Structure formats: C-alpha cells, structure tokens
Amino acid sequence: MTSTATRTLSYEVFINEPAPQDGVLPNGEPKRFSPQASTLIYGREDAILTDPPLTTDQARVLGDWIASKDRNLTDIVVTHGHGDHWFAAGPLVERFGARVVASAGTIAQMHGNVATRPLLWDRIYTGIPPTPVTAVTAPDNRVTLEGHDLAIVEVGSTDSDDTTVLHVPDLDLVVAGDVIYTGVHLYLAQIAVNGGFGPWRQAIDTVESLRPRHIVAGHQDSRRDDDAVRTIAETREYLDDAEELLDTQHGAVDFFDAKIARYPDHLGRTILWIGANILYGAREHPDRDLREIIVSAWL
Numbered sequence: 001m002t003s004t005a006t007r008t009l010s011y012e013v014f015i016n017e018p019a020p021q022d023g024v025l026p027n028g029e030p031k032r033f034s035p036q037a038s039t040l041i042y043g044r045e046d047a048i049l050t051d052p053p054l055t056t057d058q059a060r061v062l063g064d065w066i067a068s069k070d071r072n073l074t075d076i077v078v079t080h081g082h083g084d085h086w087f088a089a090g091p092l093v094e095r096f097g098a099r100v101v102a103s104a105g106t107i108a109q110m111h112g113n114v115a116t117r118p119l120l121w122d123r124i125y126t127g128i129p130p131t132p133v134t135a136v137t138a139p140d141n142r143v144t145l146e147g148h149d150l151a152i153v154e155v156g157s158t159d160s161d162d163t164t165v166l167h168v169p170d171l172d173l174v175v176a177g178d179v180i181y182t183g184v185h186l187y188l189a190q191i192a193v194n195g196g197f198g199p200w201r202q203a204i205d206t207v208e209s210l211r212p213r214h215i216v217a218g219h220q221d222s223r224r225d226d227d228a229v230r231t232i233a234e235t236r237e238y239l240d241d242a243e244e245l246l247d248t249q250h251g252a253v254d255f256f257d258a259k260i261a262r263y264p265d266h267l268g269r270t271i272l273w274i275g276a277n278i279l280y281g282a283r284e285h286p287d288r289d290l291r292e293i294i295v296s297a298w299l
C-alpha cells in the first residue's frame with residue numbers, strides 16, 4: 001500500500017488478489033494471474049478510482065476497502081480495454097453510484113474485450129460479472145476532483161492498443177495502467193501485433209515527459225515503491241532484455257527460462273509464458289491467424 005498526501009489530495013493503492021485459474025506452467029508451477037492495482041485518489045469528500053479488477057469477488061473486497069475510506073466515489077477511470085482492468089466495474093458502479101470514464105480509444109477496446117469474453121476470459125476465469133460498456137468520454141479527457149484537474153493522457157499501443165495513463169499533476173503522480181510495470185513480468189503479446197517494441201518505448205517516453213515523481217504500475221509487487229525514475233528504467237530494461245532474448249533464444253520455453261533466470265523474483269510468470277507463446281507462435285507460424293495464436297496461448 002502506498003500513500004502520499006499534498007494539502008488537499010491523497011492517493012492509496014490497493015493490490016487485488018489474482019483470480020484463480022487451472023493448469024500449470026512448463027516448469028510445473030500452477031498458473032496464476034498477475035496482481036493488479038487499483039488506485040484511489042481522494043480529497044476531503046470525493047474520490048476517483050482507477051482500474052477496477054476482474055471478478056465479482058474481487059469487486060466486493062475492493063469495494064469494502066473503498067467504503068472504509070468514507071469518500072463519495074464520483075468516477076472510475078479505466079486506463080485501457082483489457083478485462084482485468086475493468087470487467088468488475090459494474091458492481092462498484094452499483095454500489096457507489098460512480099460514473100465510468102475512459103478515452104474514446106479505450107472504450108472501443110472495451111467493446112473488443114467484451115466480444116472476446118466467451119472465447120477467452122470466461123474459459124479461464126469464473127465469477128466475472130455482466131460487463132455492459134457504460135464508460136463515457138470526458139471533455140478534453142479531463143476529470144475533476146474537488147477542483148483539481150486529472151488528465152487522461154493517450155499514449156498509444158503498449159500491451160494493448162489505445163492505452164492511456166491518468167496524470168495527477170497536483171500529486172506529481174502518473175497512474176500508468178500497463179505502460180509501466182514493477183516487479184511483475186510484462187505482457188509481451190502486443191509486440192507480435194505491432195511488429196516491434198517502438199510504440200511501447202514511445203509511450204514510456206510520453207510518461208517520462210509528464211515528469212512524475214510517483215508512478216503506480218498497473219501490475220506490481222506490493223513490496224516495491226512507486227519511484228518514477230526506477231519504475232521507468234526497469235520497464236525499459238525489461239523491454240531491452242526481451243528484444244535481446246528474442247534474438248538469442250530459439251523457442252518459447254527457452255525464452256521463458258531465460259527471463260526467469262534474469263528476473264527470479266518477478267511475479268506473473270503465467271503472463272510471461274502466455275506472451276512468450278504468442279511471440280514465438282507468430283514467428284513460427286506466420287500464416288496462422290494471430291488472434292487464434294493469442295487465444296490458444298491463453299487457454
């Protein structure tokens with residue numbers, strides 16, 4: 001848990017317990033999703049939440065934590081369309097009467113993730129609530145919390161298309177969604193979609209240009225701090241390593257093993273394995289439909 005206060009705004013981070021799933025990794029470990037972070041930014045009376053989790057059970061636990069803060073939840077900001085960052089928004093909207101806000105690009109991606117529920121999400125995870133897309137855009141991608149402006153900044157493609165971060169200038173804070181990770185393996189599948197690492201690196205540059213002191217990584221190890229310089233450097237290094245290992249490792253298992261050797265303490269090995277499968281699957285089967293490769297890597 002992280003907490004930082006200015007005169008009138010504060011923020012705290014809640015790490016959602018990963019939803020259970022079946023199956024094992026090549027090294028015999030049980031599969032497990034990565035921890036995912038929701039951030040509550042609050043003033044004296046009102047609060048804004050980012051990135052609710054995936055399942056009804058997770059929403060109940062997170063909702064109890066929000067209720068304990070005794071603020072009026074006005075908005076839920078979703079940084080990008082992946083289901084693990086918003087599928088459980090519905091129960092929280094009902095419980096707190098909040099509005100869901102995202103960029104137009106993220107809203108389009110949310111619809112795409114709803115379409116993949118029966119093919120993918122519902123085949124892996126139980127207890128995902130109904131997921132109507134109720135998100136609306138905000139004028140100029142800005143939301144207000146007790147007179148403070150918060151900006152939804154579009155950063156392009158990272159581990160999904162049309163990703164954003166939430167910039168809170170009065171806290172020197174960027175809530176980074178999946179643009180920045182700390183202590184958790186990155187989901188690298190999008191590198192196959194984009195044909196390279198360039199877009200993700202550009203997105204990190206955009207985050208850096210906002211000159212934050214604090215960054216909340218959407219997937220993080222709770223034992224790590226939120227130092228912006230360190231988390232940006234770590235994410236760049238992880239991408240550089242991945243690019244190097246893609247050249248030197250001959251298959252998905254080799255890549256998986258090499259990453260674990262370099263990052264023995266990182267969480268989220270299931271996501272590492274899925275990403276490796278997709279990257280090598282796309283390389284080894286260039287004629288196969290990439291969406292099919294992605295779905296079979298997840299299952």
Ligand SMILES: [Zn+2]
Pocket residue numbers: 082084085178218219
């Ligand atoms: Zn994510």
